[in-house]
Amino acid sequence: FRRVLFRSGLVTINVAASESLASAPLITIDQVGTLDVIGATMAGTLPGTTFTYGYIVQAATGGTYIDGTATLGISAVDAAGNTGTSISGVSSFVIDTKSPTITRVSSTAADGAYGTGSVIPIAVTFSEAITLSANASLVLETGAIDRTADCPTVIALTTVTCNYTVIVGDAATRLNYVSTNSLTTGGTVRDAAGNSAILTLPALTALSSLAGTKSLVIDTVSPIVSSVSSPNGIFHVRSEEHTSELQSRFGI
Numbered sequence: 001f002r003r004v005l006f007r008s009g010l011v012t013i014n015v016a017a018s019e020s021l022a023s024a025p026l027i028t029i030d031q032v033g034t035l036d037v038i039g040a041t042m043a044g045t046l047p048g049t050t051f052t053y054g055y056i057v058q059a060a061t062g063g064t065y066i067d068g069t070a071t072l073g074i075s076a077v078d079a080a081g082n083t084g085t086s087i088s089g090v091s092s093f094v095i096d097t098k099s100p101t102i103t104r105v106s107s108t109a110a111d112g113a114y115g116t117g118s119v120i121p122i123a124v125t126f127s128e129a130i131t132l133s134a135n136a137s138l139v140l141e142t143g144a145i146d147r148t149a150d151c152p153t154v155i156a157l158t159t160v161t162c163n164y165t166v167i168v169g170d171a172a173t174r175l176n177y178v179s180t181n182s183l184t185t186g187g188t189v190r191d192a193a194g195n196s197a198i199l200t201l202p203a204l205t206a207l208s209s210l211a212g213t214k215s216l217v218i219d220t221v222s223p224i225v226s227s228v229s230s231p232n233g234i235f236h237v238r239s240e241e242h243t244s245e246l247q248s249r250f251g252i
Contacts, residue, residue: 007193008097013042013053013054013072014105014216018088020047027053028073031095033066039075057095060152065097081133095191100126102201102231105177108211113217118166120175120216122149124183130197134187134217139178142218143171146178151185156192176204176211186233 015025024044029037037055044051057065071092104125113118122138136151147170149162164175177183180201189197200244202208210216 011055015051017049022079031069031070092188099195100197104208105210116220120164121161127210136185139182174211175216221231
């Protein structure tokens with residue numbers, strides 16, 4: 001039996017004896033916060049050396065699961081009547097029934113203004129390591145048209161990085177996502193035990209939201225010279241060089 005993570009549901013326990021047994025071994029399971037399994041008979045062909053037991057991860061008082069380590073105990077009798085209780089392999093397994101959650105959204109980009117063509121990385125942090133099986137999308141509030149940041153797959157990481165490319169017409173005084181359900185994927189997001197992640201983002205005004213952790217301004221509007229003036233109202237162009245400079249700066 002391998003010591004791995006299990007979520008709520010069926011856990012199949014396989015036991016291999018060092019010699020043929022005259023009777024099926026008895027198993028005891030102690031799961032934190034629940035009633036123990038004491039002296040349950042394992043299934044197998046007698047006489048034999050291989051036996052199994054199907055254990056359902058139990059809910060503790062109040063209907064919630066208690067995460068932690070469940071310990072195993074085995075009692076077996078061979079053909080000569082000798083009783084063995086030692087386990088040479090793994091004698092426990094870890095129970096993890098909590099769904100990963102999103103704890104923070106931020107960016108490695110410096111606070112400031114960003115224009116057309118800028119690529120802004122947005123980091124979505126989970127409460128534990130997750131695996132994202134297919135690309136995800138994060139919808140951002142960018143003015144008249146909401147843009148999407150692309151989030152590539154990850155394996156066993158706590159952070160998913162989404163990349164947003166600024167496009168002409170985008171605008172934001174403080175970049176944020178559109179709503180708490182702006183992160184979506186066509187695949188799965190699960191932890192090592194197989195628990196599905198909750199993809200709810202922090203509230204828009206929360207300190208852990210993108211706008212709460214960063215001050216990223218999106219500005220794609222080019223400046224326009226609305227007027228040119230002089231204290232005495234007189235302008236002098238001294239040379240072709242100055243004329244060329246004025247034309248290049250102000251389009252005149």
